[in-house]
Amino acid sequence: MTSSAAGRLSLWLLLTPFVLWILLLVLVPHLQMLRVSFQVRESWDSLSWGLDQYQNFFSEAYYWRTFVRTGVMSLFTTFLTLLIAFPIAWYIAKMARGRAKGILFLACLIPFWASELVRTYGWMILLRESGLFSAWLQALGWVDGPVEMLYNDVAVIVGLVYNGLLFMVVPLVTTLDGMDENLVEAGYDLGGGHATVLREIVVPWAMPGVVSGCIVVFMLTLGSYLTPVLMGGKDSAWFTEQIFTQFITRFNWEQGAALGVLLLFLSSLMVWLGLKLSGQSLRKVMG
């Protein structure tokens, strides 16, 4: 703007906080976590390098089964969230008008003014044995005794989808809003049916929103802790739970770090795959 010396000074002034933040809070801690995951504790104060933690992971079926289960359930949840959210986003972006549009959009946001814990708690009150659904079913005479609907995989998925909806609806509404309705009209005008128009026009247009929503929902689901722990049953363990156990209960940081690295690897891989398959870039999807 003025002289180049002043320009360089302001660049350094602005760059420094950014670099400190990204180095001290993101890069260095993660590298350290990676390092620790390759350390083997021989006694309380001596360490050596090794792959023991990773061997543990692959040799103990409990670990990798949970790992695979978490990944698959997260994918399924993401897909389900997309299916549920798309018609809603479509309605808000393309069918609702004026005030209704704004109100519906806000209504989608309202549940997320409560924290994940509160939302999960709400579902617990509804689904558990002494919960509302059970009571209502009994009152209707459809069942004889109390029914337990909590503590199983379906309950977990219901809760996870609920948590992810906002992050799916918002990007979808934003991209669909930007779509010119003439495109759809032209699609029908040129002889397309519902399915063709959806496949050839709407979905390609909405792709950035779909990818962005899916990435965020997948990340959130994969990394969620409260919902699976509070709503899941004995054998619906979530991978984050195991990380938590290693760190907080067993104080086995090396094993915990290795599990953390694996989870990070899985999530990065899925994000990368999602971007590659849909031909989007992280910058376009997130920024």
Added chain:
Amino acid sequence: MIRSVPRSRLFDSLYLAYLVAFFVYLALPLLVTAAFAFNDSPFPSLPWQGFTLDWYLADGSAGRTGLFHDDGLLGALWVSVQIAFWVTLASVALGCVNAVLFERLQFRGKEFLYLLMLLPLVIPGVILGVSILVFYSGMANDVSRLWGLELDVFRPGMTLVVMGQVTFITTLATLVIGARLRKFDPQLEEAALNLGATPLVAWFTVTLPWLMPSIFGAAAMAFLMSFENFNTTVMLTGSDTPLTVALFNRLREGSTPVLNAVALFLMVVSALLALLTMRQSQGR
């Protein structure tokens, strides 16, 4: 499918039914949680025993302790407020600086740094917490073992929680403020210079007022995000537990309507904060 394309009656009514079902699904858990905050029964479940404010006001004399007399929860609330305050301050300040850096300056490697900036969004919250715990707490352990120095700030506790939350909330603040700055016409700054302002004065009188709505928005978002965060926080918290962690611990012991009372209280506060920022940004 759009308004101008004809649809069948059946399709329309099915669509409507779906919409209604969706919003019921959204609202039900929260409505139920809110309602049981006023049920005059020691358990948050049916049957309805009548209306009471005990779960807010009871002082423990009748076997019930309401939220406003529950020192544990109030203490945790205060811890959460402090954490959220520092997180908001740090991440909004960093967000402003980053936004200017990425929207207004040109330098080599900018694309790459921008991707780094987005990184915290694609790292699960638990991992953010774990990595910071491993690095800083591990460092404190090593320092203590080798030199006998106690770096207590880096032990699990409020400082680490703030650091962990700042990690990803900064990215969000950067995106919010950056989006607004992108719409700023840099010629306005030149116009200010032309009218006799120094670059610094031009920044404070022209650019900053333009950014103000987004800064408020980012601050409100940062506060809420921090307040509600669990995944990162739980890994880093020490003896002074913030509210979400305290609630979680209570919930594991068993649920009481006090939890409903806290939940409703939080919802109301969040809603007020959100409304306030919306009013603010609409007013401009």
Added chain:
Amino acid sequence: MTTASDLSCHGLVRRFGRQSAVDHISLDVPAGTFFSILGPSGCGKTTLLRLLAGFDKPDAGDIHIRGQRMNDVPPNRRPVNMVFQHLALFPTMSVGDNIAYGLKRRKVASAERNKRVAKVLEQVGLPGLEHRNPQELSGGQRQRVALARCLVLEPTLLLLDEPLGALDLKLREQMKIELKHLQKQFGTTFVYITHDQSEAMVMSDQVAVMKNGRFDQVAPPEDLYREPATPFVAGFVGDNNQLVGEVVSVRDNLAEIRLEDGEVVRGRVASGGVKAGGRAELYVRPESLVLTGDALNEGYSAMQARVRTTLFDGANSRVEAAKGDQPVYARLPQDGSAPRLTTDGIIRLAWDPMLARVFAAGNP
């Protein structure tokens, strides 16, 4: 500096990579005058103005304002103000605050400030609009606010970058005249940029015609029109017909040119390098062309052309004819003196050779 020159530049150069957006420009603007820079889009007008305002630094050359060298003075210390191409009114401030902005930077007391803001608003014809938002004003009103924001500072020099570009045609006509009046009223020196030759002609005392980063000619509007110094000026300022051919002879400053179809026409030599045997371009204005039957004024040059169509536009009506594949326009007087024209009919166009200009072809 002996003359009261408000702005004088010498050998200004600004390069972007290999291209010179401003290429050795020198200019001198006397105090209190209205100076226009006229040129097609992309010729470097904005770049030049940004050099003057100090947002950009020249690669070579000097800028003096009221005799003081400005090259190293930052933009906020220069006694120049600028009306931006897109106005750049601060959206976060009211009209009053926009206008008071510069006064505040000069630490003018608030009572005095308010007085001056009210006064200048009155002068630009918007009394009492201090509390409005700039977004709530019409295009023309915004224009005036942008002007008032600069004029309230009583600058030595006011730079205007195509300020009327965003307005619709009618408003533009009106603002043209108003700007000229405001300039007279305030006595400020205006440096006005435009690509619209009519704006430049109506308002200016001096016009510089710019092309590819250079000035082709600097002259009062009338001289520019009557005595264009280059073919570019002849073609760019006002309507003009261009005829290309080979020079047959040059005598007494009059050149005879043989056109493609063999007809010989005449015009006054306006540049060096017009030699017998060379190629040349002849420019003659539509209003200099007369439609003749057979009777030819003494000494006139004439040629035949084929009628394509007539363009009726009141007093501006013209006939479009073709000479070879070149279009030729001639004015059609609407006083009944023009003959009846039929499409594809042959007409004879004549002109006083002293009113036609001949330039050597390929000479920039």
